[in-house]
Amino acid sequence: MTQEAEGQDVTENVEANNNKLVIRLVVICLGMFGFAYALVPLYEVFCEVTGLNGRMDLTAGGRVRVEDVAELDNITIDTSRTITVEFVADAAPGLNWRLEPETTRVTVHPGEMKLVNFYAENLSGKDIVARAVPSISPGHGAGYFKKTQCFCFDEMSLAAGQKEEMPVVFHLTEDFPKDIRTVTLAYKAFDITDKVKVIEPANDVSDSGETGDTVAQVAW
């Protein structure tokens, strides 16, 4: 009798212990699932800090604002070094555009501003919005490659058959890594028409004869 009751006690104890442990383990599981998602922003930060994958910082320091250009005048040009900068640009599969630089290579001194034109042409029969993603190779040069003006800062919208000239203004900082003699700036353009939300202006609001105009707005 007492033994049986004791046995029951032990069983209940074990069950309570089991449940406690199971809950802890499940929490670890959920945490690790969250960790997989946390790797996404961690990776972004890591890449921007290290220039891994030749990723360029398009938000803060990497993108030089027009207001800061005055300051750029103070930059000294290091004529003792000459760096070859190569350009590559093409459209990703599924985007029927021609995208190419006017020249495939220029030479610059660190600190020197340079302008290079790129050409984009919409070869397809419809209006397309595309986005060009830049990348620098070798990757550890990415943090020292500054762009003042670039078509990659915004999405590009070309009507069917439209052709466009797009300037890129850049300079290499004075502390550009000494081991890099040649650096490549590559652009890949992707079709983002589907990812851009198209807002139709309401008909009754507009009397200006602009009906049918659309405002493109990035949805992501």
Add this chain to the structure above:
Amino acid sequence: MGEHHGPDKGIKRWLYTTNHKDIGTLYLCFSLAMFFLGGILAMVIRAELMYPGLQVVDPDFFNQMTTCHGLVMVFGAIMPAFVGLANWMIPMMIGAPDMALPRMNNWSFWLLPVAFSILTSSIIMSTLGFGQAPNFGWTFYAPLSTTYAPASTDFFIVSVHLMGISSIMGAINVVVTIFNLRAPGMTLMKMPLFVWTWLITAFLLIAVMPVLAGAVTMMLTDRHFGTSFFDAAGGGDPVLFQHIFWFFGHPEVYIMILPSFGVVSAIIPTFSRKPLFGYASMVYATASIALLSFVVWAHHMFTTGLPLAGALFFMYMTMLISIPTGVKVFNWVATMWRGSMTFEVPMKFALAFVILFTIGGFSGLMLAMTPIDYQYHETYFVVAHFHYVLVSGAAFGIFAGVYYWLPKWTGVMYNEKLANAHFWCSTIFVNLLFFPMHFVGLAGMPRRIPDYSWQFADFNWWISIGGFGFGLSQLLLLAVVIQAGRGKGKKVSDEVWEGAEKWGLEWTVPSPAPYHTFSTPPVIK
């Protein structure tokens, strides 16, 4: 009271069972079936590669074969086999009446046939000419598995989710059983090494299977719900996929080897008639291997352009793993040193494991060196490496364990003639199959390609012969298991192996092991 009832009759016994031995048997049978399915896919690969040029299948179908072979073997054959061994042996080794969570145990098994029916259905559809099975490699790198993937990828994603849930539940069950159900006196440092290795494996599973689930969920939302985790067009990065995948993937390869370490650590003392040398160092070595496995993942990604400091870090961390692994190999050899050894089939497989796994370990050390990896990457050298550790490593460990415990499970000795034939054929053919791959890999033959240059023709012919031979040899295993399962063979004593009683509690219960063991906890000396 129904406390000592036997099993139900017929199909219901297997559908509703919560008995750890039944569930162990289910896992092992399922794993054997998947081993043959994965093997058939491998035979298609080797048939195509026997001669240069394209003869048997088209390149796209070839890609589906390499992909599904990997997935089926990793998630269907090796992992469930370990869970099967854990179910059978852990309660008996720690003096517990059953697993701690028997109903969840039933559920975690029955998810597996569902998961693999889904995956297999896409292979069958593809074979019948409707669409494609997953064709992006078992590592399913984006964008191959997102932007360019066949429709069946969604089947694959659901299937991976289900097998992930199954593995996690299995792992939780193992941890809870080991922590809460040990017999009084069975302290952690008295547990057999198989229990230790499985405890550590279970923690690895709990830590990384959710990361895999995260990766496939991101793939799913990239494919259908407009996210861009791995799509550069939307600001994502395909290389991020590789980081997430290998954060799961490297611990995963230890999930597939640690339990085999445990099996071998049980077998070598029995047949050397000496206690395991350096028990405590074995435990610490296993734990350090598991911890290090979280900081080496980018050694799979040296050619993606890591920063120099990163490449060096991952290279040194990877090389560091060879130290605890070396400790283990040293301990196994030291256990045999001056032991009075006999060479029964489980011991033969355990010895083959030690030697062949070490070969795989050395080629792994070569691959760990960043500059050299640039030559080896994506060649047959890599294929040779991971098959040495997974086939002659993990799978041989499973074979060894099955032969070691089969007499306890069935009460009869396996057919020794067939078992010896299985050992010798497997060992000879596995080397014929995988050893030449080192050479063709060093000479530059790329993996995952259905065709190759003429200079690789002779080697590949021999490799294919080795492949067919190894595949056919496994029919011997099937015959042995069926014979023993039907109770045909010499009856064995309770301790089965001479003197085994002192090496583990499982040898103190009757043979065959009764449906319920240790309903009252044993006395631990």
